[in-house]
Amino acid sequence: MSLANNLSTSMISSSSSAFLAPTSFNASRTRSVSVPLKSLNIVKCVATPQEQQIAYKTKVSRNANIAKLQAGYLFPEVARRRAAHLLKYPNAQVISLGIGDTTEPIPDVITSAMAKRSHALSTLEGYSGYGAEQGEKAVRAALASTFYGNLGIEEEDIFVSDGAKCDISRLQVVFGSNVTMAVQDPSYPAYVDSSVIMGQTGQFQKDVEKYANIEYMRCTPENGFFPDLSTVARTDIIFFCSPNNPTGAAATREQLTRLVQFAKDNGSIIVYDSAYALYMSDENPRSIFEIPGAKEVAIETASFSKYAGFTGVRLGWTVVPKQLLFSDGFPVAKDFNRIVCTCFNGASNISQAGGLACLSPEGLEAMQEVIGFYKENTKIIVETFNSLGFKVYGGQNAPYVWVHFPGRNSWDVFSEILEKTHIVTTPGSGFGPGGEGFIRVSAFGHRENVLEACRRFKQLYN
Amino acid sequence: MSLANNLSTSMISSSSSAFLAPTSFNASRTRSVSVPLKSLNIVKCVATPQEQQIAYKTKVSRNANIAKLQAGYLFPEVARRRAAHLLKYPNAQVISLGIGDTTEPIPDVITSAMAKRSHALSTLEGYSGYGAEQGEKAVRAALASTFYGNLGIEEEDIFVSDGAKCDISRLQVVFGSNVTMAVQDPSYPAYVDSSVIMGQTGQFQKDVEKYANIEYMRCTPENGFFPDLSTVARTDIIFFCSPNNPTGAAATREQLTRLVQFAKDNGSIIVYDSAYALYMSDENPRSIFEIPGAKEVAIETASFSKYAGFTGVRLGWTVVPKQLLFSDGFPVAKDFNRIVCTCFNGASNISQAGGLACLSPEGLEAMQEVIGFYKENTKIIVETFNSLGFKVYGGQNAPYVWVHFPGRNSWDVFSEILEKTHIVTTPGSGFGPGGEGFIRVSAFGHRENVLEACRRFKQLYN
Incomplete structure (x- = not known):
């Protein structure tokens, strides 16, 4: 679409086609209503009428990798349509x-701990400034003992963060642009989008609705939502989420053992997203590190969001075992640590107080x-x-x-x-x-x- | 250094030479003490004795850009030496x-607001989950009116974040690897390090202690800590911090007008770090947007850290004016928005409640x-x-x-x-x-x- 078109209106429909509409979306586009954007408080960065004409352009080229992205990040797009629907049906009980x-x-035992920490910050004894970028020692220790007690994962293997989604991007920064990656198809969109942004992929291929240079591991009812690894090409990185978002499928111990063996045979690194592990009813592994040998091929990222209602509080963690090595023998954890120290400044100390309360006996209950x-x-x-x-x-x-x-x-x-x-x-x-x-x-x-x-x-x- | 050496010991001195020691550091290396790392709780990722031998290496190549980094991020290195000193002089009053x-x-009016928000999260009425990735509307509005009231910066130009350092990295992800950049020399190390990580630079050149392909704008007592722009090569991005960290120098209105003109002549984007703006005693601009035309060439990043003691609470913001365009006319703010939505999930709602309190009349006082x-x-x-x-x-x-x-x-x-x-x-x-x-x-x-x-x-x- 032309730039003139892009800047010529402040209507949702225009904003949508400029950078939010997925290519696969046809049906409701014709239904979308035109309303001033500001009243929605969802999509921003749209010119107001008096700024329609372009006064000046810099000579900085737009990042070609970001330009490859086909659509707005999925969930803001869903939120946008919800808002448009509400405008169409103002009295609807959405x-x-x-x-x-x-x-x-959030359970009171957890919010009370955060309130207590907040108040403490106004006292000389309770004040704390910058914390360790990797997280507070007590939180790391509690995560290690609660979730990895007998799995050989230690406190220093655990990096506390502001959430798994953020860690996924930080991991992509660690990996850089010269790796290849595989994802379950379907999968949580942050894996693919962050890969595109880092330049690991080719262009989006509209005929198959896939990015070039990403291995899509089809997960269907027919294969029990576990990919047929015999048909999966070797990649450097394998994103794997179990219990899965969006399919809800959980991989069995036998399946994960095959996945770890597949990674080992190929020299790949698994990024295992276990953000829903505590929702498991079956006897499947809650952590990839329950699989022998996984520490040499896997990273695990997890979050308090869906356990304690921390989606807004922001607290997660990522395990990078010291045994995981790049091809030259350099520990992946050292580079992750460097990125965490350079591109991040630790999770909020108040959120960490909440995390610690989550891991107390009362909090766990x-x-x-x-x-x-x-x-x-x-x-x-x-x-x-x-x-x-x-x-x-x-x-x-x-x-x-x-x-x-x-x-x-x-x-x-x-x-x-x-x-x-x-x-x-x-x-x-x-x-x-x-x-x-x-x-x-x-x-x-x-x-x-x-x-x-x-x-x-x-x-x-x- | 060899891998064997790298993994052969769990002493600080080894860890230091592996990935923390700056090349310019000679004097105290001989003084460094060898102590088990775990007791320090600062540097991690060091093999314990029983894990010294490498069992398995993946076939994933280490990111060559990260390998270019010469030293550990500065402040963890300073912290490491502080800890080593304390071990040498356990009774020293450091x-x-x-x-x-x-x-x-933190002033009570601010911590009380955070405690109140924490408690509210345990109630049906006060609970909130995911917030807008760009920040809560009230916080964005208060930032706009408090800091940019008459500068033409609007609520939707402001992205609330977990801190300026984190935003610098997100901005680098927006820019990608194909831009060139300039920094004040000396400058806050996150600019250069994040540039190296993104692949914008060449190798570190030990003779001059600079990375290739970065324009170092020398700031000395002789030039009043403002670079001689007539000798500065054109780059895509110009990082500029005023009041400056580390020199403490603040650029005058006349100097910033020259800087904006320089950017405009070159089609460059200024990333203006104003994290210390409220420390200004002189009548210099507190925001780059006080300079006419800056909205077309500048981004501004700022933080509550040094104003309200939020170094541990984590809250900052970045202004990307809608008038700032890439060479193809695409708004930079749209790409920044996409990165914020994909690689971040918003600042903690509790921290944002604190930020809002900071911007109340009592909070400002x-x-x-x-x-x-x-x-x-x-x-x-x-x-x-x-x-x-x-x-x-x-x-x-x-x-x-x-x-x-x-x-x-x-x-x-x-x-x-x-x-x-x-x-x-x-x-x-x-x-x-x-x-x-x-x-x-x-x-x-x-x-x-x-x-x-x-x-x-x-x-x-x-």
Whole structure:
């Protein structure tokens, strides 16, 4: 689209086509309403009328890798459409089961610890300035003993952060532009997008809806959502999320053993995203480091977001075992440490106080209650779609339900559901071409909203 | 150094030479003590004896750009030497005037707001999950009106973050590897290091102590710490910090007007670091956007760290005006927004509640008191070194005092001061070759410590 067009209007529809609209989105574009952007408080950076003409351009070339990105980051795009829908139906009772955003209050034992730390910062004894970039010693120690007690992961292998998503980007900065990578297809979009941004990929190929130079490991109902590794090309990096976002599938011990062996045979590094590990009902591994030999081929990233409702508080961690080495024998952890020290300044000390409280006996119990609540939601959603005759996946080990709409375009289904039930979901194709024909329904929501959503699903699809 | 050597010991001295020792450091290396690393809790990722032998190496190549980095990030290195000193002199009353770390409690009006927000997160009404990646609307609005009220910077031009250092790296990700960059020499090391990491530079050239393909703009007492722009080569990006870290110099309106014109003539983008703006005593601009036309060539990054003692709380912001365009006319803000949405998930909501309190009338007054306190410290330090006959720069508009030791090696002076007075400073050469022969003394410290430090300086240098 031309620049003139890009700057000529402050309407959502224009902003959307400028940098937010996914190429696969057709159905609802015609429905999008034109409203002044400022009132939405979601999309910014749009010229006001008096600034339409370009006064000056620098001579700095736009980063060609970022220009490769086809669409806005998925979840802001979903939020944008939710906002547009609300403008169209101002009185609609919109229910959000889209972005996996927690809704339940944080247990008091955890917020009290954060409030206490906040107050302490106003005292001479309780004040602290810069903390270690890698996180407070007590938090690292508690993470090590709580989650990796008998797995040989030590305090100094753990880097506390402001969240797994942020760590994924920091890991990509460590890897640089000259690595190749594989992702599950479908998968959490931050893996692919950060890879594109770092210049690891080629251009987006519209015919297959994939970026060149990324190995998409198809995960389907047919293969039990575990890729057929015999058909997967060797890559330097393998992103693997289990329990999976968006499919909800959890890899078994046997599958993960094969994955680790595959990485070992190929000399690859697995970036294992275990952000939903505590949602596991089955006896599958909660950590990749339960698999013998994984410390030599794997990094694990995790988060308090979905356990303690910390999506807004921001706290996660990444494990980079000292045994993980680049081809020249240099420890990956040393380079990750260098990036953490140079590009980051540690997670908020107040958030870390919250994390420490999460890992106390009372905190762990409180987190389990939160998780249990969302698992109950998941069950309700699964039963609803089952009763409607849909094939439903996930839900057992993850707070996501992966609903099959065979042969249908995901964004069309997304729009249909939003238009007719005022429920926000996430279109499967937003997670990769392998998600086409699916909708992800998040189980994060107040109980009455989940029940009401299920009533509406039944009305629509009965 | 060989890998075997690298992994063969768990001593500080080894770790230091592996990835922490700056090339310019000679004097104190011979003094460094060998102690088990774990007890220090600063440097990690060192093999324990039973893991010395390499069991397995992946086939993933180490990122060549990260391998270019010559030394550990400056401040962890200073912290490491402080820790080593404490091991040598366990009873020493070490005073830290090194890293610019705040020491005074956060005003109660601010911590109370954070505690209140923490508690609210445990209630149904007060809970919030993911916030906008760009920051809460109220915080952005308050920043716009407080700092940019009549400068034409609007709420949507402002991106709230977990700190200026983190934003510098995100900006580098936006720019990518194909830009050229200039920095003041000396300067805050994150600019150069993040540039190296992104692949914008060549190798480190030991003879001149500079990376190839970076334009070092020399700032000396002779040029009033403002570069002679007639000798500066055109680059895509110009990092400029005023009031400056480490020299404490603040650019005048006339100088900044020349800088903006220089950028405009060259089509460059200025990344203006104004993290110390509120320390200004003189009538110099507090924001680059006070200069007409700056919105077309400049980004500004800033922070609550040094105003409200938020070094551990983590909150900053970056202004990317919608008028700033790449050479193809694409708005830089759109790409920054994309990176913020993809690689970040917003600053902690509790920290943002603190930021909002900072910007209330009471908060602004309380911040001014904190700043006034540190400015008084600065005055004490300046007077001390003046009385000892040193040439002293900075201090008037910044919390840093830049002390000249003509002809001497900075790390030698650093070690001399640490060894003889137990005071931690920062060696000027850590900020670039232009800092050689200087020591940066930070004014962040309790009053009694600053006074005691000044007594010791007087003993040493009288």
